[in-house]
């Protein structure tokens with residue numbers, strides 16, 4: 001299964017990933033940055049596996065992130 005990595009520290013909270021893949025992303029009310037739903041922190045990065053049917057939406061999220069901090073690992 002593909003994985004997503006989110007370098008959350010550099011998130012600017014633009015909401016683009018939430019618009020592209022709302023089942024996998026939300027904005028934190030605590031700090032205004034996005035949360036990769038279901039992820040676990042590994043060092044500085046948040047990582048989770050995704051289903052194949054989530055891949056296309058999350059590839060769009062990665063492509064459109066203005067600070068390029070969403071990586072798809074296939």
Ligand code: SF4
Pocket residue numbers: 010011012013014015016017018033034061064065066067068069070
């Ligand atoms: S698109 Fe990038 S900068 Fe914008 S909220 Fe999502 S992770 Fe953060």
